[in-house]
Amino acid sequence: MVTGTRADVALRAAEAGADLATESFRGELAVETKSQKIDVVTQADRDAQTRVTEVLREGFPGEPIIGEEDETRNSVPDDGPAWIIDPIDGTTNFVRGIQVWTTSVAATVDGGPVAGATVCPSLGDTFVLDSGNAFRNGERISVSDRTDPEAFVVVPTLWWSFDRREEYAAACRGIVERFGDMRRFGSAQFELALCASGAVDAVVTSVRGHPWDTIVGVGLIEAAGGTVTDIHGDPWRHDSQGVVASNGAAHDVVLEAARLPETVVR
Template sequence: MTTRADCARRAAEAGAAVAAESFQGELTVETKAGKTDVVTQADRDAQRRVADAIGESFPGEPIVGEEDATPTSVPGEGPAWVVDPIDGTANYVRGIRTWATSVAATVDGEAVAGATVAPALGDAFVLESGGAIRNGEAVTVSDRTDPETFVVVPTMWWSPDRRGEYADACRGIVERFGDMRRFGSAQLELALCAAGAVDAVVTNVETSPWDTVVGAGLVEAAGGTVTNIHGEPWRHDSRGLVASNGAAHDAVLEAARAPETPSR
């Protein structure tokens, strides 16, 4: 019997393969909600391939996705699948390799399995049976405890009328931690936190489930902590996302809340 983890992995690999065919080629780029919110035919084709792969093993189960007018809310009851065909499309259209195809399996609104496949980087992260796997090997969050050695990621992107909050989020990070990165793919940023490459990932904005569900599950499965902006257990419909190795989560929360108390 095909497990949900196996299905998520195979579906993510299939979608990633479709997207990889057009990567660094000629693309027609469209915009959605804003000038930097871009989409390509590769996004749509990859999502359809993912949906086909899921349907082969779990026909009739609802699919929540970013493209093709699929539902955008994760059902609170029963099984569902959450798909991001290209997480990091802005990178993808510029030929930057930091993008991935992500597929999550949820039951009653909670992630039970998932996969994030980044073909241009040669990485595949799988969430299965409570464990976090990278390229076939179990991973854990970092064991750093000194915030001054942490690398922290301000993830997601703020709308034009909230860019001041991004500056405040960066201030909150640089005042407390050793360094900062931003990769432009939330699923990969969270996967890197699960693998111990970065120590925390933060945002105070509302996130979409296709950007976060697999990654948040990976961090928790790897031994980390994931909360909302208030320090409460994170859900796909939470406001804000604060993920860390757990060693200094209070300090990470303070940084995430910096946009709530901006400097004057």
């Protein structure tokens, strides 16, 4: 039995997961590593995902759920509905007591975002995608209206592994040579939400992102009037190579910077 719209349920689930994770924030944590020394997971991640899943199953029983901490990860279906969970996006921040982390829940239909929520409990911000509109704390948001790249603040997001650090350096060089300033926050969903709200002007990576790191944020930016493509300039999908998101005013310049890491591996 459906109980609420997809946006309602996404928000309810994200808030429930964030509340549970907050109980462990800045407490004693058992930290495990995954694929890299800086790629960490805690019991709080797993517990928050379980709580989010419970709320989603209450709201939309029987629909597929894909979470970052699933032992068997499924791909986002290109047909029909699905839910995508990142219980703690920014776990490295979380374990170090840094307040920039989120719980994010996306609702997709035929592979694309239709609703979602990104809750930033330690910062007091909640971003919601609902009916083609983007909101922060209940107020409509929009991307920035800046047009001069030299006034842009741009974020290199996601992470390049140790064997790809030359690409990471190239990405940073592409940003500092073209734009006014650079920021990095350690939570892709938060960074994308900042772009949707106009706080930063672009977010870029040449890395193929996981859907739980990107889908809600991409939906927010598009709903807020921005542009999101892959590194080739084609429309972004959950399985695209790279994420290039901007306010749309100088997307060609943003794309140019995002493509620079490709020159390192050719």
